[in-house]
Structure formats: C-alpha cells, structure tokens
Amino acid sequence: MTKRQTKRIIRIALAAGTIISMFFVPWTILRAMLTPLPATVQQQLDQAIEYGFDGMIVYVDQGGAAPEFYAAGWKNRENKIPADPHALFKIASIGKLYDAVAITKLVHDGRLSLDKTLADYFPDLKGRIEHADKITLSMMVQHRSGIPNLTNTPDFWINPPQNSQEALERVLDLPANFEPGQDYEYSNTNYLLISLLIEKVTGAGKFEFIKEEILNPLGLKNTFGSIHDVNMDEVMSGYYVGVEEDIKTTDYGSMLATAEDVGIFLRALNDGSLFEEGEQEIYSSIYTFNHTGLIPGYQSIAKYHKDLDLVVIQFVNTTNFDGYDWSLAEIAYKRIVKIIGKRKANKLEPN
DSSP: OOHHHHHHHHHHHHHHHHHHHHHHHHHHHHHHHHSOOOSSHHHHHHHHHTTTOSEEEEEEEETTSOOEEEEEEEEETTTTEEOOTTOBEEOGGGHHHHHHHHHHHHHHTTSOOTTSBHHHHOGGGBTTBTTTTTOBHHHHHTTOSOOOOGGGSTTTTTSOOSSHHHHHHTTTTOOOSSOTTSOOOOOHHHHHHHHHHHHHHHSSOHHHHHIIIIIHHHTOOSEESSGGGSOGGGBOOOEETTOOSOOTTSOOOOOEEOHHHHHHHHHHHHHSTTSOTTHHHHHHHHOOSOEEEEETTEEEEEEEEGGGTEEEEEEEOEEOSSSHHHHHHHHHHHHHHHHHHHHHHTTOOOO
8 A cells, every 4th residue: 555545545534433423433332332241252243343343353361271262354354354363463552561571671681770861871862852861761661751642743644654763753852741750641752762772772673672582482473573574464454444445554663463472472471471580570660561552453452350360352453543443342342351251150161
C-alpha cells in the first residue's frame, strides 16, 4: 500500500467511524453487555464477530491445564481466509512490557540507572525537550515525564514517521505537558527514547537485545521486531471501520507475535520466571504486569488474572479509534474471562 493510499484510507475512516458511532454505538454495546453469557469461549468469539469485528484470536493458559486456542471470523476478509489462532499480529503497546523488562535487566546489570536524567544519557536533547535535565529514566518508564505524546501530533497516523529520528522531531521544542514527576500521561515518546537508550547502551538494535535476553530464554520463536522481518502471508490482516482495504502492510513500528508467544511471555513476567534474582523487585517498582495495544487495524489485550491463575490474550483486527470497537473488545474479553471462571468453578472441561 502506498503512502497516498494510507492517507486516504485513514481520512475516510475517521469520518466514517464518527458517523457509524453516532448512530450505532449505544445499542450495539448494550446488546453485547446484556446478551446472556454463552457456555463456551468459542461461542463468545462467534457472538462478538456478529458485532462487526472482522476476526478474533484468543489464547487461554490456565495453570495446570493445556493451552487453548480459539479463532473466529477472517484472517483475510477479501480472500475469505479464516482466522488462524497461530497467525502473527501487530501487538502495538504490549511491546512496552518487553521494553520495560529490557530496562530492568540493564539497570540490574549496572548499565543504566533509573535516577539518571534524559540529559545525562542524551546531552544533545537538553534545550530541545523541556526539563530534560529533570526527567529521570524511571519517570519515562512510568509515563511521568511530561514529554508530549508523539502519536498525538498532527497527522501522525495519516503520515507516520519513517524512522526514529523523524518520530522524535515531532516533539522537539514543544512545551512540556507538566512538570516531571508531578502527573501521569501516557506518552509513546517516552518509549521511543527508551528504545534509543537501549540501543545506545547495548550497541545493538533494541529487538536484538530483547531477543537475546527475553525471547531466547523462553524459547519464543514467533515474536518479531517489525513487519520487515516476517512473511506477510503469516500476518493477520488489519481493517479500519468504513474502509475495504487491508492495511497490514502500513508500518507503524509495531512488534509482531502470535497470541501464544505473548501468553508465554506474560506468564513468565507475572510468575517471575523471566527474571534473575533481584530483577523482579526492580520491575515491580517501575511498570505494570499487563498491557493493551491499539494501532490502526489491530487491538489487543494481554492480562494475567491471579485469582484464576489465568492468562488470556485477545487479538481483534478491526479498529475505528472512536472507542466503539475498543469498548466491544473489552466487553468480549471480560465475558471470556467470566466464562472461564465459571468453567473452573464448575470443574468443566473446555469446549
């Protein structure tokens, strides 16, 4: 897909999504919430597809049981290829969990300090990012830096930056949104800078460090740094409401993985098996243990439910960015967890 096509698609979609949400959001969401809970996870996926999702994947890992794989709808709508539970998916901000683990390991090894500032690590950014001499690495990891979010800059999704430098230039010389450490605001700029820092300290690509320190020890072979590292036929298509075209070839800089790979990683993150001695305490002090992800065409939820000893990963390949599809996906996710909880309480076998 060309850059011109991408711009046209997103412009059309923004308008179409707004019109659709004005008339249909409340009723569809109410229907999704109030429909009687089905007996099985697969039935819930099939039900969710009826609300307008093109395709869904769900991975379930409950302690002491074999992993479960579910799919519904389309992997590729145009070619009528059914959703594949083992397809690669753009995991978007779920990748921040991997970045935070990488920072943890570098801090534990003494190669980074959570208390050093952005200016300490990147002196050339002093004067280009407000309060660079006060913003600590810890603040960036925790989204407490006050640095403006680059994905909120004009036309980011219509005309995405082609590399890290172009991305960073979108926020240089902008005023801070708040004093460092005094508030919280989710900002992708924090993790762009963290990625650059990992590369500066290790002397290698960020993903290479993640692969060496996280993926290889866990035996994860279906997690990749970008769309340029994979066979695109293995990637689940992505769709924007109101647009027919598949937008999976548009590069927004996301990692890709199977639901199973994300699930294995998430369990290891939560049970501590991913960490060496002393690392889990560092991680717990700086970041969360669950995450969601959202970019055009792809939304994902990755959570560990301690009370059920349960990991559930959900991928949906339809978005519209007005909250409509996201709300429906969250409803579907909560219902899936409820089904599994009831199943465990009644000691039923999965179907």
